[in-house]
Amino acid sequence: MNTAKLMNKQKFDYFLNAVLYCLWLFDLKCNSVISKACDFIFSPIPKYLLPKKLKERYYKGQKYVNDNLYWNKKNFNLGRAGYNLMTICSFYSYFLMFIIMGVILKLKGEINTFILLALAVTSSGICYISTYKTIYTDQYKQYFKRFAKKDEPWHKKWKIITIAFFFGAFASIIFGVYLCFAILGVKVQFPWM
Numbered sequence: 001m002n003t004a005k006l007m008n009k010q011k012f013d014y015f016l017n018a019v020l021y022c023l024w025l026f027d028l029k030c031n032s033v034i035s036k037a038c039d040f041i042f043s044p045i046p047k048y049l050l051p052k053k054l055k056e057r058y059y060k061g062q063k064y065v066n067d068n069l070y071w072n073k074k075n076f077n078l079g080r081a082g083y084n085l086m087t088i089c090s091f092y093s094y095f096l097m098f099i100i101m102g103v104i105l106k107l108k109g110e111i112n113t114f115i116l117l118a119l120a121v122t123s124s125g126i127c128y129i130s131t132y133k134t135i136y137t138d139q140y141k142q143y144f145k146r147f148a149k150k151d152e153p154w155h156k157k158w159k160i161i162t163i164a165f166f167f168g169a170f171a172s173i174i175f176g177v178y179l180c181f182a183i184l185g186v187k188v189q190f191p192w193m
Helices: 003-042 044-049 052-068 081-108 113-135 139-148 152-184
Strands: none
Touching (some): 003 081, 003 139
8 A cells, every 4th residue: 555545544544533532522521411410310219219129239230331331431432422423424425415416406407316315325335434444443442542641732632623523514514505506506695694
């Protein structure tokens, strides 16, 4: 493999894994807050209303949940973070789908449902191929261990990059729809324009 291609692939892997790591940390924080709120609200139920045998069973199950599910930082289990990354990446690929859809509509005047479905599947496939190695192999665990050792400025930098990546995905969808209409010659007026 060409050295330049290998370096670009490594940078892309690093980028996706850093974004995935930040999404995972955000997911941990959200689940921690939700878990504490639920524990506060529902803790009187097992404490005061369950018999002793069921209470022991409940607390034993609660320990298992806290030790083994993905909000445990030691496990590096992705939980929803992998799905979030896949969704964000698919938004970028749909940008291209809207442009192609606009060109097809401009040339033919109508679009076949099969072609529209093929465009959506192709866009999702591009996203799936690009993020497969990041999410569905254990490669992310090595990156996560390395990222956990990074200093606070690194975490702040990648948190900002992740937020920009997230909002950029939504902006690309809006811009893709805008370009689709622009290709068709339809005047689009956004509320902020």
